[in-house]
Amino acid sequence: MTRRELASTLAFLTAAALLLAWPWLSGAVTVPWDAKSQFFPAQAFLARALATGQSPFWTADAFAGWPEIADPQSLIFSIPHLILAWLQPTPGFRAVDGVSFATLGAGALGIVMIFRDRRWHSAGALVAALAFMFGGVCASRIQHTGEVMSAAYFPLALWLLLRTLERRSITYAALCGVAVAAIASGRDQVAMIGLYLLALFVLLHWLDGADHVKRVVASIKPLFVCGVIAVLLAIIPIVLTWLLAGESNRPEIIYAEAARGSLHPMHLLTLAFSDLYGAVDESVPYWGPASYPWGETGLVLAQNMAQLYAGALPLVALIGLALTSRSLWQREVRCFTIACIAAILFALGWYTPLFRVAYEAFPGISYFRRPADAAFLFCALFAIVAGYSVHRLLMIEERAFRRAIVAALIALLAAISAALAGAIVTGTLRVALWPVAVGTAFLIAAIATLWFVRRTSPSPLLAAALLAAFMAADLSYNNGPNVSTGLAPDNYEELLTGTRNKTVALLKSSVDMSTGGARRDRIEVAAIEYHWPSLGLVHGFESLFAQNPLRLRDFQQVTGVGDTVAVAEQRTFSPLFPSYRSTMADLLGLRFLALGVPAEQIDKKLSPGDLKLLARTEDAYVYENPRALPRVMIVPGARQAEFVDLVRTGWPDGVDPRKGLLLNRAPPLADQARREGTATIRRYTNTEAVIEADAADGGYLLLNDVWHPWWRATIDGTATEILKANVMFRAIVLPPGKHTVRFTYHPFIGAWQQLRRKLGLT
Known part of the structure; x- marks a missing residue:
């Protein structure tokens, strides 16, 4: 691929990518x-924190x-999202979606460069790049922003790694280290599997050729440079997340639970028939594996997670070549195939x-659920191998080409038979006929397109343009916006800072977030729509x-709530938080509730008058809890209690939270009568709370924010210990008199000290 061919290939790729991404970039979806x-609320919070000069390292807008x-x-x-947050204090949907497509474009560039380095046909490069960007799970799971970003960096890192190994270049080693760090900083399963696959490429490089020892020795220095840079750039986020995992509701996923997120072998048919199971057609009940027609499979997968379609052309080329030759095992492509x-x-x-085997033997695998997430990397590698197959089919002799086409037709008949057999067994033949027919039509059209390009022997650039045009038409029809990947922006208007939604306006006008008092209100948003619980991160x-599968273990045990509260059934309660009328609800300062159904449908223990109905808006029933306690209080006494028992049995009878704390250790202060004190919030930001306290007899200052080991406290500038009180809140021992108490968040120092303790160094 000459420079002229490279420029033309990138121009064709850019044009096709803009065409395919236009529904999102234009704002139509x-x-x-x-x-x-x-992810959008996280972006909005990050942008707002930077715009207001605050640290984004801690948020009070979710999970207490x-x-x-x-x-x-x-x-x-x-980095792309950080740049966007710096440029746009109030990001919009198109900008955030654009970051995902731009990063996928960087990955597509890496694929093109892999093809150029190997002098493979530019048409194959285009097919592979488009299949990666707009095919497979990068298309069907574009909503999973973090994993998409990790997958997008993988081809770029792979290209730089291959150059590092082949050229023994320190420059490319350094660039590869940056790309590897970008993957690792994703801290998700796609990132972890991607790193293991990169290590596999290194191993295969060492084993390739005659003198293995020489290849290993020659690669040590560049790999060392790559590794050092990657570690230096990624070690902090990785360690921080590892420490969080140990304190979270998901320190480890047992094998049986993780494996329930497996792809079913019949899911592979979606490589040939894009919507075989009705995953994106709202008029068709989904009938693929892990649905009712298949019976008990034990799988737990969202219906879009098994959509692997990356275009008919890549599949035809790969299958035809694989069935008729050993080309995919040739040295130049063997590592990609493996x-x-x-x-x-x-x-x-x-x-x-x-x-x-991987779960038992490889570090990190047990931290994640759903092995199906590896499909992100499979689709990237499938695109490269399929693009190489296009390259070979355009170069091999005529007889071999014909054999490959015949083999592809036979494989198509086998795929049709398997799809129809599955539909017959599950009683869904009627709804399966159309996607099978559409898939068959595109597969035949792909064969015809390949045949035409091969027989007419156009220039490499014209061949690339013709195949890219077919890919764009195919992916636009089969992987265009659907219920899983592209909805009207009006569905999420509440997430915009300038929203006109009356429920959001009522909540923002009702809550007291001011300083100069002891009160700071919290809101619960539940049972409305999937994105509503995270509105606080956007609107402050x-x-x-919030919508997040992770939360601190203490918070999860106290509240008893799972991943989300999008529907009423998901708003469960716990012994410590048995009702909206409970001590824990009051301690949390839960003053307002916006619920999509009447509160009594969620909380069966409520009695009339427990909550005050403020309004019935178009979206929600808005209630006030008049018993909500202040955010900061001076509590005169304390008693010891086993937090494990409290989580199991609930708040003990006869304990008034305004009079006594529950501590998981012997109270530092002697039990005696103390006069009431007052506490006032003077400053409250993401990572700092300054409180003026006046307690003639001393006592305990209770801040009803979640306890975390990276927070520090001072009294009049002198460090003091933060006690864990009432299972999950912060408290300090307050001496008699007037004092200024300052809570500050120190994630790096705190994490370092916590790490030393975990490693037994202190």
Whole structure:
């Protein structure tokens, strides 16, 4: 691929990518679901923190306090999102969606450069790049922003790694280290599997050729440079998240639970038939594996997670070549083929031995659920191998080409038979006929296109343009916006800072977030829509919950709530938080509730008058809890209690939280009568709370924010210990008199000290 061919290839790629991404970039649709309920609020919080001169490392806008810096979904360590936050204090949907497509474009560039380095056909490069950007799970799961970013960096890192190994270049080693750090900073399963696959490429490079020892020795220095740079850049976010994992509700996922997120072998048919199971057609009940027609499979997968379609052309080329020659095992492509097979075997989870071996033997695997996430890497490698197959089919002799086409037709008949057999067995033949027919039409059209390009023998650039045009038409039709990937922006209007939503306006006008008093209100938003619980991160009010599968273990045990509260059934209660009328609800300062159904439908223990109905808006029933306690209080006494028992049995009878704290240790102060004191919030930001306290007889100052080991406190400038009180809140021992108490967040120092303790160094 000459420079002219490279420039033309990139021009064709850019044109096709803009065409395929235009529905999102134009604002006609926006990436829905997790991208809006989880990642967009994180982006909005990050931008607002930077615009107001605050640190984004901690947020009080979710979970009664949350270490945002350690959350892999916070986007703090995503450089493209950090740049966007700096440029746009109030980001819009198109800008955030655009970051995802731009980063995928960087990955596509890495694929093109891999092809150029190997002098493979530019048409194959284009097919591979488009299949990666707009095919497979990068298309069907574009809503999972973090994993998309990790997958997007993988081809770029792979290209730089291959150059590092082949050229023994320190410059490329340094650049590879940066790319590897970008992957690792994603801190998700796609990032982890991607790093293992990169290590596999290194191993295969060492084993390739005659003198293995010489190859190993020659690579040590550049790999060392790459590794040092990657570690230096990624070690902080990785350690922070590792420490958070140990304190979270998900310190480890047991094998049986993780393996329930396996791809089913029948999911592989979506490589040929894009919507075989009705995953994106709202008029068709989803009938793929892990649905009712298949019976009990034991799988737990969202229906879009098994959409692997990357275009008919890549599949035809790969299958035809694989069935008629050993080309995919040639030295120039063998490592890609092996890595591709390893990725799909991992993604199939408990249906192959590989996942169990990896779970038991490889560090980090047990931290994640859903081996199906490896499909992100499988699709990237599939695109490269398929693009290489296009290259070979355009170069091999005529007889071999014909054999490949015949083999592809036979494989198509086998795929049709398997799809129809599955539909017959599950009683869904009628709804399966159309997607099978559409897929068959595109596969035949792909064969015809390949045949035409091969027979007419146009110039490499014209061949690339023709195949790119077919790919664009195919992916636009089969992987265009759908219920999982592109919905009207109006569905998420409440997430915009300038929203006209009356419920949001009422909540923002009702809460007291001011300083100069002891009160600071929290809100619960539940049972409305999927993205509503995270509104606090966008609008700056403190919502009790947010859409995030991670939360601190103490908070999860106290509240008893799972991943989300999008529907009423998901708003469960616990012994310590048995009702909206409970001591814990009051301690949390839960003053307002916006619920999509009447409160009595969620909380069966409520009695008339427990909550005051403020308004019935178009979206919600808005209530006030008049018993909500202040954010900061001076409590005269304390008693020891086993927090493990409290989580199991609930708040003890006869204990008034305004009169006594519950501590998991002997109270530092003697039990005696003390006069009441007062506390006033003078300053409250993301990472600092300054409180003026006046207690003639001393006592305990209680701050009803979640306790976390990275917070520090001072009294009149002198350091003091932060006690864990009432299972999950912060308290300090307050001497008699007037004092200024300052709570500050120190994630790096705190994490370092915590790490030393975990490693037994202190």
